Amino acid sequence: DVKVTQSSRYLVKRTGEKVFLECVQDMDHENMFWYRQDPGLGLRLIYFSYDVKMKEKGDIPEGYSVSREKKERFSLILESASTNQTSMYLCASSWDRGRGETQYFGPGTRLLVL
């Protein structure tokens, strides 16, 4: 079974703090993704990566950065957390590229910024 794990299920941070969310997949997938999910807005893509050290902006990259130093690990960084970044963060990975995409999701990290 594909396994995608996220470093925390719940996280509470203060405004202005630097926040690291880590995601690890164990299936040698090339592609990794970070989404956030908010009520009424569905899932929105923040960043994705097709390969080590490679990243591409998704639909809402502002206020976020990412790092992919190893194939299995994809980190989402909030440089200076703000209250509007309170959300559920979901990581996903996949091996397909191009047409057709089966993404496997982690359990999510629920982040509260006070």
Added chain:
Amino acid sequence: DAKTTQPTSMDCAEGRAANLPCNHSTISGNEYVYWYRQIHSQGPQYIIHGLKNNETNEMASLIITEDRKSSTLILPHATLRDTAVYYCIVLYGNKLVFGAGTILRVKS
């Protein structure tokens, strides 16, 4: 990406088949239909996908109409654990765009 239309919610009796419809009238020839579900407080879970032919796996069956403008996800024997939000997604390339989905409530 083609848009999809799903009912907001559906109920299903435990043990019965759950048939979840999806309209995707603007789908183009190279676009796949994907189904995911999300159980409360968990990440989305892949269920099944197809292009033109009907598909079946251990979780569900996917029936795609001949003109590909609509599809139906079938859970053959729904259980209480199948209560979730079900998302129908039409995909070309790598981008998954989740809509509001259908809330399926399986009742005993």
